[in-house]
Ligand SMILES: Nc1ncnc2c1ncn2[C@@H]1O[C@H](COP(=O)(O)OP(=O)(O)O)[C@@H](O)[C@H]1O
């Protein structure tokens with residue numbers, strides 16, 4: 001069980017980008033976050049992983065409870081070791097091959113031996129369909145292949161929660177399908193996922209719950225059938241009309 | 245007296261080449277130490293270590309803002325007057341120390357710029373997977389920065405080799421000093437100094453070839 005309470009984040013002295021977010025995620029739950037751009041969706045994910053530091057709030061992942069504003073370096077590392085992040089722009093290590101991107105944290109963070117890390121990478125490369133590109137550097141992979149490696153890198157960590165920040169938004173349309181297919185398979189394996197995406201059809205298929213965010217707040221949430229077909233809040237209705 | 249005595253020049257080749265190892269030794273020694281120091285200085289600047297950051301800024305500013313020759317003189321002739329312990333230092337040690345400090349200041353700035361040039365997402369990815377800052381620096385950020393900085397650092401190495409000739413002013417008999425002594429007894433200044441120039445030139449050209457090969461290989465490694 002993962003729980004976010006009262007998360008507030010400001011950049012500089014400006015208005016809060018996150019305005020008191022409360023969110024509880026069950027183990028194995030797949031949550032999709034939608035909402036207009038600039039609404040704080042990325043910031044929410046980044047604050048959960050401490051890529052941005054929230055100004056207030058608490059974060060609980062299993063038995064690990066952290067006051068985000070006062071989190072120590074050790075606590076931050078502990079949170080990061082229980083979560084994984086898939087970036088919109090992939091952010092693969094440029095000086096590592098596809099395989100190296102997957103083994104890197106296994107060796108440095110999880111302390112696996114080189115052999116054990118390689119074996120794990122082999123399995124992951126099979127899962128993401130890139131065994132034949134194992135020794136390729138990111139610069140020579142297509143966008144879709146890079147994002148599959150990005151997802152593979154996250155999977156390898158055995159994280160309790162994987163955060164996806166618009167994983168297909170930077171992709172040419174031709175590569176979107178393969179990445180969504182991979183995410184679908186991960187969802188079917190009941191990996192706990194928190195996904196920001198504009199792929200509404202995909203959200204409808206895999207989400208247990210859809211959250212609509214606007215202005216740094218959760219406006220409305222519910223099962224996809226409810227939220228997409230019977231949105232209650234006028235803001236949700238307006239947003240869904242615009243994206244359809 | 246002939247205008248240009250080629251035979252004399254040829255005869256001088258083995259005499260001067262005997263000092264090439266000293267020249268290269270000083271350059272390599274100073275380069276290795278300057279690299280280590282420069283990485284540390286760059287790290288202090290990038291991580292903005294309080295207090296140390298200001299000290300490093302002052303250090304870099306001084307060694308970039310004053311002539312190498314003046315620094316060497318300050319170091320070798322000046323310091324022993326203030327700190328008697330420095331009397332024990334010989335010309336070679338003083339030259340290597342001076343070259344190290346001088347070039348580390350320049351190299352620190354190149355390395356710092358290269359580190360800051362590595363895309364921010366690379367840093368974020370290391371943090372997201374739970375790597376420590378030291379692991380991130382050592383395994384992901386520095387190697388990428390090194391690729392960017394390598395050509396510039398090799399340029400500094402070439403500059404360093406040429407700058408070892410200044411050790412002559414500290415009484416060190418290296419190639420330049422040897423040529424000066426030979427010329428003083430034969431009065432063939434042009435031949436002696438021309439030969440020194442040619443030897444430096446060849447060494448630097450060889451390094452430039454190496455530099456170009458290295459650049460090709462490094463760019464291939466990432467963009468395969
Ligand atoms: N590093 C930052 N510094 C200042 N403002 C930021 C920063 N990151 C995001 N913001 C601002 O926070 C708001 C929310 O951004 P973001 O979380 O990226 O929105 P979304 O992902 O929903 O599009 C935007 O107004 C954005 O300009």
Ligand SMILES: [Mg+2]
Pocket residue numbers: 041042043166
């Ligand atoms: Mg975003």
